[in-house]
Amino acid sequence: MLPPATPDAQLIKNLYDVVFVLAVVTFVLVEVLLLVTAVRFRRKSATDSPVPVHGNNLAELGWTIVPAIVVAIVFWLSIDTAGKLTGHGSSNAPITRIHAIGDKVAERRVNESAAVDLVVEITGRQWFWTYTYKTAGGLVADSNDGKALVLPAGKSIRLDLTSADVIHAWWVPQLGPMLYVNPGERTAIFIQDAQPGEYIGQCNFFCGVRHAYMLNNIKIVPQEEFNAWYKGSVAAQETVVASR
Amino acid sequence: MASISIPVRSQDKAKSGLLGWLATVDHKKVGLMYMVMAFVFFIGSGLLALIIRTQLAAPGMTLVDPNTYNQIFTMHGTGMIFLFTIPMLVGGFGNYFLPIMIGARDVAFPRLNAFSFWITLGAGLVMSIAFLVGDRSAAAWTAYVPLSTSTYSPQSGMDIWLLGLILAGIGSTLGAVNFMVTIFTMRAPGMTAWRIPMFVWAMATTAVMVLLATPVLTAALVMLVADRNFSTQFFTTSNARLWQHMFWFYSHPAVYIMVLPAMGVVSEVLPVFSRKPLFGAKAVVISTALIGILGFTTWVHHMFVSGVSPAIERFFIFTTMVIAVPTGVKMFNWIFTMWGGSLNLKTPLLMCIGFLSTFVIGGITGVIQAAGPVDSYLHNSYWVVAHFHYVLFGGSVFGIFAGLYYWAPKMVGRMFDDKLGKLHFVLMFFGFNLTFFPMHILGLEGMPRRIATYAGDRGWAAGNLVATIGAFTIALSILVFIINLVKIARSKEAAPADPWEGNTLEWMIPSPPPEYNFAVIPTVQSDRPALDARNGGVTPAAHH
Ligand SMILES: [Cu+2]
Ligand SMILES: [Cu+2]
Numbered sequence: 001m002l003p004p005a006t007p008d009a010q011l012i013k014n015l016y017d018v019v020f021v022l023a024v025v026t027f028v029l030v031e032v033l034l035l036v037t038a039v040r041f042r043r044k045s046a047t048d049s050p051v052p053v054h055g056n057n058l059a060e061l062g063w064t065i066v067p068a069i070v071v072a073i074v075f076w077l078s079i080d081t082a083g084k085l086t087g088h089g090s091s092n093a094p095i096t097r098i099h100a101i102g103d104k105v106a107e108r109r110v111n112e113s114a115a116v117d118l119v120v121e122i123t124g125r126q127w128f129w130t131y132t133y134k135t136a137g138g139l140v141a142d143s144n145d146g147k148a149l150v151l152p153a154g155k156s157i158r159l160d161l162t163s164a165d166v167i168h169a170w171w172v173p174q175l176g177p178m179l180y181v182n183p184g185e186r187t188a189i190f191i192q193d194a195q196p197g198e199y200i201g202q203c204n205f206f207c208g209v210r211h212a213y214m215l216n217n218i219k220i221v222p223q224e225e226f227n228a229w230y231k232g233s234v235a236a237q238e239t240v241v242a243s244r
Numbered sequence: 245m246a247s248i249s250i251p252v253r254s255q256d257k258a259k260s261g262l263l264g265w266l267a268t269v270d271h272k273k274v275g276l277m278y279m280v281m282a283f284v285f286f287i288g289s290g291l292l293a294l295i296i297r298t299q300l301a302a303p304g305m306t307l308v309d310p311n312t313y314n315q316i317f318t319m320h321g322t323g324m325i326f327l328f329t330i331p332m333l334v335g336g337f338g339n340y341f342l343p344i345m346i347g348a349r350d351v352a353f354p355r356l357n358a359f360s361f362w363i364t365l366g367a368g369l370v371m372s373i374a375f376l377v378g379d380r381s382a383a384a385w386t387a388y389v390p391l392s393t394s395t396y397s398p399q400s401g402m403d404i405w406l407l408g409l410i411l412a413g414i415g416s417t418l419g420a421v422n423f424m425v426t427i428f429t430m431r432a433p434g435m436t437a438w439r440i441p442m443f444v445w446a447m448a449t450t451a452v453m454v455l456l457a458t459p460v461l462t463a464a465l466v467m468l469v470a471d472r473n474f475s476t477q478f479f480t481t482s483n484a485r486l487w488q489h490m491f492w493f494y495s496h497p498a499v500y501i502m503v504l505p506a507m508g509v510v511s512e513v514l515p516v517f518s519r520k521p522l523f524g525a526k527a528v529v530i531s532t533a534l535i536g537i538l539g540f541t542t543w544v545h546h547m548f549v550s551g552v553s554p555a556i557e558r559f560f561i562f563t564t565m566v567i568a569v570p571t572g573v574k575m576f577n578w579i580f581t582m583w584g585g586s587l588n589l590k591t592p593l594l595m596c597i598g599f600l601s602t603f604v605i606g607g608i609t610g611v612i613q614a615a616g617p618v619d620s621y622l623h624n625s626y627w628v629v630a631h632f633h634y635v636l637f638g639g640s641v642f643g644i645f646a647g648l649y650y651w652a653p654k655m656v657g658r659m660f661d662d663k664l665g666k667l668h669f670v671l672m673f674f675g676f677n678l679t680f681f682p683m684h685i686l687g688l689e690g691m692p693r694r695i696a697t698y699a700g701d702r703g704w705a706a707g708n709l710v711a712t713i714g715a716f717t718i719a720l721s722i723l724v725f726i727i728n729l730v731k732i733a734r735s736k737e738a739a740p741a742d743p744w745e746g747n748t749l750e751w752m753i754p755s756p757p758p759e760y761n762f763a764v765i766p767t768v769q770s771d772r773p774a775l776d777a778r779n780g781g782v783t784p785a786a787h788h
Contacts, residue, residue, distance in 0.1 A: 001621065001688050012617045019615055023608045030575065030604045037582045038589075038597055041518070048519065048586035055524035059580070060573065067572040071565045071611065078615035079558050085617060166391040169549065169624065173690050177620030180550040183390060187551045200702075204624045204692045206384050208391060209311050212695035 001173070005195045005220070008085050008176035015081040019074055026070070085177060086156070087190035110158075110188055117155040124161070124168030124181040124203065127210040134160075137234030148198065148217035152226035157191040166208060172201035172218055180205055194220045269354035272757060274361050275340030276655065279648075281365055282332035288372070289323030290722065292316050297679075297715040300708045303700035313696035314382035315401075319375050321385035322405070325498065326412045327368045329640050333505035334416065334454070335364060337647050338423060338447050340655065344750040345441045347432025347768060349760040352425040356418055364415035371408035374401050381405035384694060386495075387468070389479040389487040394472040406469050413462035420454035423447055432749070434768035438529075441748045441771070442522060445529050446508025449536040453497045453504075456540065461494035485550060492543035500539040502636055503603075504532060506643025507574065510596045513650050514578055516744050517593035518585030524577045525771065531570035531577075538567045548619045557616050564614035571607050575600065588744070591665030595646035598673050602638025606631055609684070624694075627687025633680045645672070645725070653739030656732060657756040664728040671721030678714025682707035747772040 004010040041050075119134040128144040141147055151157055161170055163183040170189055171178040179189050203214035221229065265273060295316055299307045308316065343351050351357050374380060380401040383392040387405075390396055427448050431440070440448075464487060467478040479487050515522045522528060544552060544560040578600060587593060609631040613619050622628060645668075652660050686707045691698065698704055742751040751774040753761055770776055 002690055012621050015615060016612070016618050016621070019612050019618065023612055026608055027605065030579075031601055034579055034597065034601055037579055038587065041582060041585050041587045043519075043586045043588050050518070050520050050585045052521050053523065053580075053584060054521050055527070055577075056580075060524050060527050060577070063576040064569060064573055068569050071568050074611060074615060075562055075565050078561050078617060081615075081617045082554065082557065082561075166396050167388055167550075171624075171690075171692070173621055177617065178549050178623055179620075182551060185551065200690070202690070202692055202695075205388075206314075206386075206391070206624075206694040208396065209314065209382075211314075212310060212697055 003174060005174045005197055005199060006176050006191060007193055008190070009174055011081050011084055012177065015077055018077060022070060022074065086192045087158070087188060107186075115156075116158045116190070118152065118157045119160060120149070120151070120157065121160045121162075122149075122170070122181075124163040124165075124170070124207075124214075126165050126208050127203070127214040129214075129216050130164075133230070135230075137230070137237070139230065139234050139237055141233070143216040146217070148219035150219045150221060150226060150229055151191060151194065152223045153196045153220045154193050155223070156193070159189045159191065161187045161189060167205050168203045168207050168214065169205035170201070171204035172199050172216075174199045175201075175218065178204055196220050196222060269350075269358045270759065271339045271343050271350045271354065271357060272655075272761075274357050275336050275338070277361055278331050278335030278339060278364070279337075281361075281368060282328045282336055285323050285327035285368060286332070287722070289320050289328060290719065292320040292323070294715055294719060296320060297712040299696065300698075301712040302709065303698055303702070303705050305697060308696075310696040311382060314384070314694070315375070315380040317694060318381055318384050318405075319371070322371065322409070324636075325385065325502070326409060327364075327371070329502045329636065329644070330412075330416060330498075331364055332644055333502065333640065333647075334423075334447070334450060335361065335419060337443075337505060337509065337644075337651070338419070338450075341651065341750060342423060342444055342447050343426060343430070344753070344757060344761050345444050345748050346427065346430060346435055347749050347762065347766050348426060348430040349762060349765075351422050352430060353422050357422050360415045360419040360422065363411050363418075367408045367411035367415060370404060370411065374404035374408070386491060387487075388491075389468070389471075392468060393480060403469060403472060406465050406472075410462055410465050410469075413458050413465070416454050417458045417462070420451040420458070423451040424455070427451075432765055432768050438526065439768055439771045439773075442511035442525070442528060443505070443508035443748075446504045446511070446532055449532050450501050450504045453501050453536050453539060457494045457497040457501070460490055464490035464494075485547065485552075488547055488550060489543070492546045493540075496543040496546065497539045499632075499635060500535055502640045503643075504535065506599065506640045506647075507532070509643045509647040509650070510578060510599055512748065513592050513596050513646050514581045516650075516746050517588045517590065517596075518582045519588075519745070520581055520585040521772070522577070523580040523583075524573075528574055528577050531573045534570040535567060538563060538570070542567065545614055545619070548616050549623050561614055561616050565611055568607060568611050575604060575607070590649075590662050591660070591669055592646050592650040592744075594666060594669045595642050595649060598669060598676075599639060599642040599646060602634055602642065602673075602676065606634030606636075606638050609634065622687055624692055625687035626683040626691045626693055629693050630680045630683035630687065633676075633683075637676055637680070642672075645669075650744070651750075652732065653743045654750055654755045654757070657739050657754075658732050658735040659737045659739050659743065660728050660732050660735075664724055664731065668721050668724040668728065671717055671724060675714045675717030675719075675721055678717060679711045680714070682710045682714075686711075742774065742778075745778070746774050749773055752777055 001013050001016060004013050121132040121134060123130040128142055130140065130142040131149050133139040159170070161179060161181045162185060163181045165183060168181040169178055170181055175191050175194055176189065179187050181187065197220055199218045201216040201218055203211060207214065265277065268274065295308060299305050299313060339351070339357065343349070379399045381397070383397050383402060392402060427444060470476040471478050471480055511522055511528055541563040542560060544556060545564045548557050613622055613628070613631060649660060649665055686704055689703060691704050739755045741754050749766060750757070752766065766773060
């Protein structure tokens with residue numbers, strides 16, 4: 001996996017690493033057993049007559065129960081990690097991940113459930129992203145001209161996702177989970193305590209002709225740098241609006 | 245010895261020549277036509293895969309433009325699933341061997357059977373013509389709404405694609421009814437539940453799954469056609485996930501529709517080529533049935549990142565992981581069928597070993613992906629492409645070739661060249677792993693599926709080049725198989741009725757089987773009637 005840059009991405013990687021070890025053990029066990037069997041029991045003479053074993057209840061019970069235990073462990077680890085992800089919600093305080101645009105009740109619930117420092121509304125379009133900062137100045141930008149989505153490091157940020165046309169998917173693997181971006185609905189992704197750096201995102205739901213080109217850069221910068229950049233960008237935006 | 249003899253009326257004798265094939269209702273001829281059709285689509289969809297792999301061999305390639313690329317991968321997926329794998333396993337092997345293996349002279353409804361074939365061929369032709377003359381569908385085989393609506397896919401190719409799938413769905417639903425009735429009512433005397441061959445058990449489970457799942461897809465397709473052409477609003481209003489639910493309610497079980505018959509083939513070949521009974525046959529049957537039932541409870545694992553609630557996600561993580569248990573049981577039972585046996589390492593057995601060693605990877609990666617948070621990284625990445633090819637190529641395709649080599653002497657009455665078969669196996673095995681193993685790594689490195697190209701700075705070039713080399717190695721292996729087919733056609737070496745010391749009824753009749761299969765319907769006294777016959781009509785160790 002690509003190096004994680006948020007605690008959420010780290011949680012996902014930790015889960016993957018544990019499950020991967022269990023997977024490798026299972027894989028090696030089965031393949032070695034298969035290879036040994038295939039080599040050791042080759043037909044030696046045309047008259048070989050092996051013992052006609054029809055089964056063995058104890059052995060079969062064994063290879064039912066042991067995999068069941070392994071699977072139970074993986075299940076438990078998965079839901080444990082899922083519960084720890086920001087914004088995924090726990091069973092007693094679930095966050096509604098989807099709501100129709102304009103659903104005020106749901107919006108209030110999302111707002112109250114996790115206090116955040118910054119909200120950015122993101123709209124997926126064929127084949128770029130538009131960013132609207134929900135803060136003073138309400139900066140609007142898009143990924144079309146190769147510009148990055150700039151966000152402050154070490155803060156909690158909510159990205160409110162929707163689509164203007166078909167389904168897209170928000171996927172910046174180093175910053176946390178992926179989520180579909182659906183038309184007519186809002187879904188929320190949280191970026192919590194991100195480390196400074198530049199990260200590549202790419203639309204990960206097939207969305208038509210130029211799907212392969214729907215990339216976006218995310219630039220995480222320290223708060224002061226973010227503030228300076230934001231002020232400058234808002235001023236530039238105001239000049240553009242005023243000159244129209 | 246009680247046996248039933250039904251005289252065959254002379255006017256039922258089939259016509260020969262082209263008309264004999266066009267007008268046939270004989271399950272064997274229908275089965276062979278399914279197989280030929282499926283193989284043609286395997287070659288066609290495989291050639292599309294080679295274009296995909298050539299385009300992705302290096303960053304920034306422009307062999308095809310993005311729009312053409314999207315059409316090509318849409319048709320590759322559609323063709324391999326609906327026009328190759330399902331028709332080959334269910335229509336081909338199912339039709340040819342299911343009736344013989346239960347000691348029947350044909351399926352329950354022979355004319356309906358022929359109809360199923362012709363409508364499936366019609367589906368294939370409709371989709372191919374649309375593909376060849378342009379204006380093609382380019383919304384991926386999943387055809388998610390709203391990309392597939394008339395707003396975003398206005399081309400008529402999309403409607404033709406939908407029509408093709410509706411036809412294919414009708415064909416396979418009718419086929420499933422036919423198989424179920426055949427298995428229920430036409431078994432030879434003495435063939436009790438536990439004496440039914442493993443392949444037939446697998447087909448029975450598959451038929452039930454087709455019957456429950458396919459109509460849901462067909463309904464969704466009809467609804468989408470109506471939305472596109474008659475201004476209905478099934479998918480265009482509030483619930484964006486309705487299509488996804490209906491599509492995956494079919495398409496997850498479809499994985500088992502494609503894998504269970506291949507598992508059935510493996511369960512037939514392994515005992516014969518190990519000279520041992522199937523280890524834990526009852527557990528294998530029960531596991532098959534459990535996979536069939538549980539297969540209907542997991543479809544939302546395709547939607548974890550589409551915005552389902554955490555509680556629903558938790559439920560479907562559980563159901564998805566549970567399927568690994570009966571699958572694991574079968575895996576160990578197969579290996580222990582070989583353990584202590586006398587392994588006849590001919591091509592059919594090698595293909596089965598190929599199945600076991602690759603399918604296990606697809607099974608394990610399935611559990612990894614089912615872990616919700618991990619899925620939120622790997623979903624739709626090249627990892628997923630690797631995973632389902634390990635299931636559908638590593639599983640189904642190796643199983644199909646195991647079956648083709650195993651039954652070729654029976655179907656055509658000639659022997660194949662085993663050396664060429666082994667060469668085919670080795671090339672395909674290494675080619676397959678070269679192609680698909682690196683895709684796991686590409687997915688972990690962040691490469692999404694269904695992209696027409698990628699930039700050189702993403703670090704994906706090496707893995708993609710290896711995958712492309714692997715794909716051409718697979719193509720070479722298929723060429724070797726075709727050469728073998730030609731050699732079989734020219735061969736003078738007649739195959740005996742039972743070249744492998746088989747267990748099931750098809751090995752007790754001549755190769756190729758005569759019209760109506762059995763002059764005298766046999767009476768079955770154990771789960772291995774052909775072995776009984778070799779031992780002089782009695783089973784020395786029928787029950788333990
Ligand atoms: Cu997109
Ligand atoms: Cu599935």
